[in-house]
Amino acid sequence: MPKISNRAANMPASPIRKLVPYALAAKQRGTKVYHLNIGQPDIETPETALVELQKIDLKVLEYSLSEGNLEYRKALENYYHSLGFTDLTTDNFIVTNGGSEALNFALSTLCDEGDEIIIPEPYYANYNGFSNHINAKVVAVPSSIDTGFALPSIEEFEKKITDKTRAILICNPGNPTGYLYTKEELKRLAEIALKHDIVVISDEVYREYVYDGEKQTSMLEFPELAENCIIIDSESKRYSMCGVRIGFMVTRSKVIKGAAMKFAQARLSPVLLGQIIAAKAHQNDTAYIQSVREEYTKRRNLLVQLLNEIPGVNCPMPKGAFYCMAELPIDDADKFAQWLLESYSHNSETIMVAPAGGFYSNPELGKKQVRIAYVLKEEDLKRSAELLKDALEKYQSL
Incomplete structure (x- = not known):
């Protein structure tokens, strides 16, 4: 029997995907599963991108440049100029295989073994996995469902800073919480990053999807942070093209860019x-983004209302992304989520949710919580809420 590495043994299982075998088994039994567990939108990819895919007539599918082909990076330059960051050029981007690789590059560039990354929790579960992969340590700053997962005080961040701290990592708007950072909150993060000469890594892949007339503030809006900022971005959620696997990192720092290029x-x-498809998607995308934002707004409003009508459920209203966190009247979300797939069905239907323990450094903090993605059409969300209500009633009577 070959011996696996400690790194592999210590790699945490994904709370988003670890229940997939149970979902597959449920489907094999003839049960319809409503997937609320993963951020895979049912929104159609822009037609311009799909048409471009059909038109590609290359005779050789060659390597692209390591930093990404110039045509696509020019599309990114134009996109960021439209956001107001007119100082950025094609040299500020490194194209990656999804936003995940961009984050991997960022952490690998900044951290040695034993170094620390401060992250407000709950946080995207793969932040744990990527940190584990490079033997860095996640230092969590807890937020609470009782305050809608508002950013903890800056003083709480500063308490966590040591000589091993290399970065503060945020997701804005947030996965899994949907929390949207204010400009003042980000300004204070920038101030302590400069004070301690650490880097702010800002995951902004859900930038377009903020609601109620709010506007997302990018860390790029703080020019004083030029040498201490990395943006993680992706086309996966913006254009509902998760399978295309195109992301990128953005930085004004030549030192960081040069190191990440290795x-x-x-x-x-x-x-x-x-890259070819994504470049096309960026052309004339205003109407597409607006229509998708309106659709997510309707879904969010419906789902959160229905969840909060279920006895014992607490679900704060998210301000961005397409996730919400809900506290349920149960003792163990992992067991409940597995039971939904193994033992529960109503008219041969059930739901799949993501237990929230995996979004915390201490799983006990999320033991009664689940993340729900509102990536299904309204009628499916309504049915999912009905199933959740029925399932909770049955589960509590066991």
């Missing part, structure tokens, strides 16, 4: 076809 060159190149 990792980009080591993995050779990002996906060629994905």
Whole structure:
């Protein structure tokens, strides 16, 4: 029996995907599963991108440049100029195989073994996995469902800073909470990053999807942070093209860019076809983004209302992304989520949720919580809420 590495043994299982075998078994039994567990939208990819895919007539599918092909990086430059960051050029971008690789590059660039990354929790579960992969340590700053997962005080962040701290990592708007940072909150994060000469890594892949007339504030809006900021971005959620695997990192720092390029060159190149499709998606996308935002707004409003009508359920209203966190009247969300797939069905239907323990450094903090993605059409969300209510009633009587 071959011996696996400690790194592999210590790699945490994904709370989002670990229940997949149970979902597959339920489907094999003839049960319809409503997938509320993963951020895979049912929104159609822009037609312009799909048409471009059909038109590609390359005779050789060659490597792209390690930093990404110029045509796509020019599309990114234009996109960021439209956001107001007119100082950025194609040299500020490294194209990656999804936002996940961009984050991997960022952490690998900044951290040695034993170094620390401060993250407000709950946080995207793969932040744990990526940190574990490079033997860095996540230092969590807890937020609470009782305050809608508002950012903890800056003083709480500063208490966590040590000589091992290399970065503060945030997701804005947040996955899994949907929390939207205010400009004042981000300004204070920028101030302590500069004070301690650490980097702010800002995951902004859900930038377009903020609601109620709010506006997302990018960390790029703080020019004083030029040498201490990395943006993680992706086309996956913006254009509902998760399978294309195109993301990118953005930085004004030549030192960070130069170091990250070594990792980009080591993995050779990002996906060629994905860059071609993504560049096309950026053209004339205003109407598409607006219509998708309106659709998510309706879904969010419906789902959160229905969840809060279920006895014992507490679900704060998210301000962005397409997730909400709900506290349920149960003792163990992992057991409940597995029971939903193994033992529960109503008219041969059930739901799949993501237990929230995996979004915390201390799983006990999320033991009664689940993350729900409102990536299904309204009638499916309504049915899912009905199933959840029925399932909770049955589960509590066991």
